[in-house]
Amino acid sequence: xxxxTVENYLKTILLRTEGPDHMVPMGVLAxxxxxxxxxxxxxxxxxxEQGLLDHQARQGVRLTDSGRRLALxxxxxxxxxxxxxxxxxxxDWTEVHEEAEALEHAVSERVLARIDEFLGHPATDPHGDxxxxxxxxxxxxxxxxxxxxxxxxxxxxxxxxxxxSTDFLAFVxxxxxxxxxxxxxxxxxxxxxxxxxxxxxxxxxxxGLPEAAKIAVS
Numbered sequence: 081x082x083x084x085t086v087e088n089y090l091k092t093i094l095l096r097t098e099g100p101d102h103m104v105p106m107g108v109l110a111x112x113x114x115x116x117x118x119x120x121x122x123x124x125x126x127x128x129e130q131g132l133l134d135h136q137a138r139q140g141v142r143l144t145d146s147g148r149r150l151a152l153x154x155x156x157x158x159x160x161x162x163x164x165x166x167x168x169x170x171x172d173w174t175e176v177h178e179e180a181e182a183l184e185h186a187v188s189e190r191v192l193a194r195i196d197e198f199l200g201h202p203a204t205d206p207h208g209d210x211x212x213x214x215x216x217x218x219x220x221x222x223x224x225x226x227x228x229x230x231x232x233x234x235x236x237x238x239x240x241x242x243x244x245s246t247d248f249l250a251f252v253x254x255x256x257x258x259x260x261x262x263x264x265x266x267x268x269x270x271x272x273x274x275x276x277x278x279x280x281x282x283x284x285x286x287x288g289l290p291e292a293a294k295i296a297v298s
Contacts, residue, residue, distance in 0.1 A: 084185040087154045094151035103140035149216055156212040157184040159205035164195050166206040173206040174249035208240030208259040227292035232265050240296035255285050
């Protein structure tokens with residue numbers, strides 16, 4: 081049975097993998113996990129020996145098939161737990177990430193299946209992130225448009241918030257740009273770095289272009 085540390089490493093690599101052949105640099109992994117490079121090197125060698133990672137010097141790491149399966153199981157637990165905490169326990173969606181980080185290592189597959197059934201098999205979590213299904217399939221929305229590059233003056237709906245830091249989620253909460261919100265982008269001002277959008281029943285909102293890039297829409 082994988083330890084919580086192993087699960088954290090595999091999930092972190094999965095979330096930073098940009099394609100089937102992409103190698104996650106060791107420095108990126110160390111920064112994401114907030115540990116020193118030496119610690120990452122030791123752990124990566126262990127995971128590679130277990131057949132969970134492919135490690136190539138000076139290039140980075142990528143998940144093997146078995147490593148990816150385990151990472152998807154952990155990610156599924158995390159996102160279903162977040163959904164349960166928000167929908168059922170009515171917790172604030174800006175605060176459930178840390179709770180899910182702890183609970184994802186404790187919940188059993190049996191309990192997870194009941195949670196999934198109870199929630200009606202949700203496809204996405206409260207932040208709009210896709211939830212892997214029971215067979216390990218994860219929907220890919222890498223090509224989804226954001227407020228930064230979507231069409232102007234077209235009806236849109238917020239589908240995903242890609243930055244889930246507490247500060248950014250608080251900003252989204254304040255502006256009303258949560259997943260499901262309907263809006264249209266009125267104009268972008270590259271010189272000032274500001275975007276203006278019209279939110280249904282909320283009037284006009286201005287936000288920075290870097291922030292706009294973190295809000296996916298359809």
